[in-house]
Amino acid sequence: MFRIKKLDIFIAKQFGLLFIGTFFICQFVLMMQFLWKYVDELIGKGLSVDVLAEFFWHMGLMLVPQAMPLAILLSSLITFGNLGESSELTAIKAAGISLIQAFRSLIAISVAICVLSIYFQNSIGPEANRKLALMLISMKQKSPELEIPEGVFYDGIPNSNLYVSKKNMDTGKLYGIMIYRMTGSYEDQAIILADSGMLQSTAEKKHLLLTLWSGEWFENMQSQELAGSASVPYRRESFVQKHIVLDFDSDFNVSDGSSISNDARGKSFTQIVHDMDSLKQVYDSIGNNYYAADRLTFYRLASVTKNDSLRALQLATTSAYNVDTAYAHLTSQQKRTAISYALNRVGSRKSDLEFKSLITSDGDRLIRQHEIEWVAKITLALSCLIFFFIGAPLGAIIRKGGLGLPVLISVLVFILYYILDNSGYRMARSGMWTIWFGKSLAPAVLVPMAVFFTYKATNDSVVFNADLYADIFRRFFGLRIKRPIYRKEVVINDPHYADDLAQLQQMNNEIVEYSHTHRLKRAPSWVKVFFKYEPDNVMERIVPQLEQIIEDLSNSRDRTIINHLSMYPVMSERAHTRPFERKWLNIVAAVVVPLGFVLYMRMWRYRLRLQRDLKVVQTENKIIMGRINAILNR
Incomplete structure (x- = not known):
């Protein structure tokens, strides 16, 4: 029976406080990222505070489901990181409580x-x-805030270009005004020059009232009598004061919702399913109509009688019909007519198909968007649980709290999730992938990660051990480290020089015989490598024997011997014989041709390296034997 324990309440409190804080942090980050995308639509539009507040409110509500998974990831990682850093997690495990039991409240x-x-x-x-x-949409359509610069033409007012040489910021007056008005064609153009003026907005914010002082007005005049000539009459007017009304809608009006009626993001599960059925029904009927129309035109079958069929069959069996021969008998005019007719038919059919494909592809896009949105709502909710099983085990493994390493890991995991989810969305939207495959790509990658980290955390396995991964990397690529042997300050047992000398001499003889019989430069047998394993008894005896000799001689006080012991290569006993220890793995590798070929070349490489190593061993053995003889003859 499930009972709430004090430990569950304690961990839940720790998590709850962190979740609230990290949620608002993630919400703020996502809002800033979203705002950066549409900053051009906000700046310079003169939006009121209530409009901006409504915009941020709806934006915050929209981003809440996206902030939840990231907040769970970060808060769970910090929670168990703090417990591990303060050794509370160790105390919990020492009390016989498993990590999964500690997870259950969260x-x-x-x-x-x-x-x-x-x-x-x-x-x-x-x-x-x-x-x-x-x-x-309304912000994009709204006119920009009127901010007339000095010394340049301003085209923010419809059908007008306004030039101001100087502005008085205290009085709001404009000096050195030049206006180009283009209300229609060339005959309607006007140029207005004024010494000074003032620009004000009307009360309904639909127009601008421009008051000008001491100026002139030049305007082309429309004339029906001179419509066909190059001369265009104009009028000139001098004024002391003049009022001009300019169209300029600076008010903010919310657009009609019909423009986004097909946007699946603004629909619930029920609405998405209902609209998908409606869209499928509509576009299925369109497709049926297209098919019925094409059957009457392009795919219409001629009605023939039984006698016509028999006559056609008789002609087909008695004489061959060649289109090229029939075309060659046509006159030049008939050939041009036939080609022109064929090209026109093909062009007409192509245009018709392109037009129909636009309509059907648009319907397919709308249906796919609705399906994607339906699946996205589910995968985004499930990502909360997936991120918990990534963050909590990682916190228990790294045992680091605070906002340092946990934030870095959370950001990396979320970036991976975002890249996979966005890539899957784009591929599913374009129709290259199925909907479920595209939107399930990110969960399909993160779920194994969550299982792996949970397994490692519950078994106290080492995950972030650089030496472990470095050793795996070296073994995979066949890399070796140098043999670190240093002269000891204190030697308890002296080396057995006589025994080592005899063993080194015997080893050199065996190496000479081994190199002569095995011929390591040759390519290995494919059958022996993958199917019929034959152990290399000589190397399985030489390599351990060499390690024992090196271990014994490392107690030597002779610097020459110590230096040359470091020159011995680190050799493997079986790396040149077969890829894997298990026989069935070798057989599978041989069947998989690319993998088998790579492993086969790897075996050959190991054989060549073994030949070089044996030569080095022979050389070093001779040098060390010489030093041992010198030591024994003292």
């Missing part, structure tokens, strides 16, 4: 957040998405 909370995320995306998120999309 698992329940994560499941509740998943349910909350689905509810939010189904009830609150669609309305916030719809209103935010309408506000963005």
